[in-house]
Amino acid sequence: MINGKIDLRSDTVTVPTDEMRQAMCTAVVGDDVYGDDVTMNELEALAAEMMGKEAGLFVPSGVMGNQLALFTHANRGDEVILPDNCHIISHEAGAAAIIAGVQLRTIQNVAGEMPLDILESYIRKDANDIHQPKTALITYENADSDGQVRDLAYMKNVKALAYKYHLPIHLDGARIFNAATYLGVDVKEMTQYVDTISVCLSKGLCAPIGSILVGSAEFIAQARRKRKIIGGGMRQVGILAAAGKIALTEMTKRLQQDHDNAAYMVEKMQEIKGIEVLAERQQISMVFFRLQDYPLTSAELVSYLAKHDVVINGEDNGVMRFVTHKYVSKEEIDKVVDLMKQVK
Ligand SMILES: *Cc1c(COP(=O)(O)O)cnc(C)c1O
DSSP, X not given: OBXXXXXXXXXXXXXXXXXXXXXXXXXXXXXXXXXXXXXXXXXXXXXXXXXXXXXXXXXXXXXXXXXXXXXXXXXXXXXXXEETTSHHHHSSTTHHHHTTOOEEEEEOOBTTBOOHHHHHHHSOXXXXXXXXXXXXXXXXXXXXXXXXXXXXXXXXXXXXXXXXXXOOEEEEOTTHHXXXXXXXXXXXXXXXXXXXXXXXXXXXXXXXXXXXXXXXXXXXXXXXXXXXXXXXXXXXXXHHHHHHHHHHHTGGGGHHHHHHHHHHHHXXXXXXXXXXXXXXXXXXXXXXXXXXXXXXXXXXXXXXXXXXXXXXXXXXXXXXXXXXXTTOOHHHHHHHHHHHHTOO
């Protein structure tokens, strides 16, 4: 429960834990633009170390993490190759055109992946052709916005291709720790196949605010300057870093519980008449389903559950999504499923 409600809209609704609030209260802070915030320096170093990169940079949102990656890896007019349904395309309000000024070249996903032959064919090969833009970057997500996880073999193949053409890869790893938990690997097993990663601290990891961008020391030094350009230089931000440190050290260890609860929810929801649960799509903390012959429409279900203090989102292209997180217990899942069964 969060503030008396069962909230299944997203893992972004999670609030800081008591331990985080304590740490935030007592954090040693300083002016981070001067590099004086000890707690922030610790968080950035910790994130870099955990992900096997040289340096880290705190940003207030995942969107800023991704956009800074584009802004730093690419010049204006350069091309960035990415899947057509990714967060940068659909959920960042066209920022890439405004901030980095890049040309986005999208590839249609097949079973969640950019097919490697198409990816290779999209890379611009003739640097001397004055007509062609230059390919500057490949970027994709893991886990992706649909809660699907790319395996290590795919990541390795993309890396081999990028290496062949001397291109960097940025991973939108908003939920990379969920992906690593699903794959049962240390997150470094994944990050070895990409150059920069943006990871959200404020989703399933429960920090109130923030993401971290990691990469080489040189890349992060450039990104730090670009963060200043877009107004992201912050002062006593160790208040947030204190929570972020706990997100990385403690909360990454409990994600399996959210995944198990999502699997439990899939199982229970299969008992509800008129609901088609997309069981094969449950890999991390997300449960997907369709209303088939259910007595309520999506909008009616939203308002029916709201009356019982259960908050959910409506359908997106006919598919509904529930997300489990630290503040959704098994008992609460039972309650939601019972409420849904009671509808006649
Ligand atoms: C949440 C998310 C982001 C970051 O979004 P913010 O709203 O800025 O936190 C980026 N990429 C993916 C795939 C996400 O799920």
